[in-house]
Amino acid sequence: MPFELTRVVWTDNCFPPGCQFALDRSALFYFQSAAMVVSTTGSRKLTIAGWVLSGIVAAFLALVSAAGKFIQPPPQGTLDAANHLGLPIEKFPAIGVLEIACVILFLIPRTAFLGAILLAGYLGGAAAIHVRVGDPWVFPILFGVLAWVGYGLRRPDVIRAAFAPRPGQQSS
Structure with a gap:
């Protein structure tokens, strides 16, 4: 062309x-x-660190968190957790599919920004559920922050654009 x-x-x-x-x-x-x-990438080492961090977050969310939602029949611990959080156990497979879809979008470079936004929303909802029942809410927030740090290391241009001074704004 x-x-x-x-x-x-x-x-x-x-x-x-x-x-x-x-x-x-x-x-x-x-x-x-x-x-x-x-230039859309930073140094090669930072990019690799971003992929490693993104991989760790994705592995935990997909292999630990989401996979547990598909086990049939659900273990007693899963039933107790669902009852404690006020979530119907019948909805766990749908929640697991949603979680895996967000992780897949996060790992595909072309859709990583959308995936990071969706993961932030998903993990924000998880934190809200934990706050509602009085459980520790730090881990969903921590994983959301780690996902964004990993994405920021993979694509520093997006982070720079987000924090760039706007027209008419003084840069300090």
């Missing part, structure tokens, strides 16, 4: 995140879209 010329107008919130142009802000220019390459 031949390169296409793209028209770009400078804005303060230049897209994609991290791109920089040494031009006057009102400049209008043309360039080949294939020539605009933006």
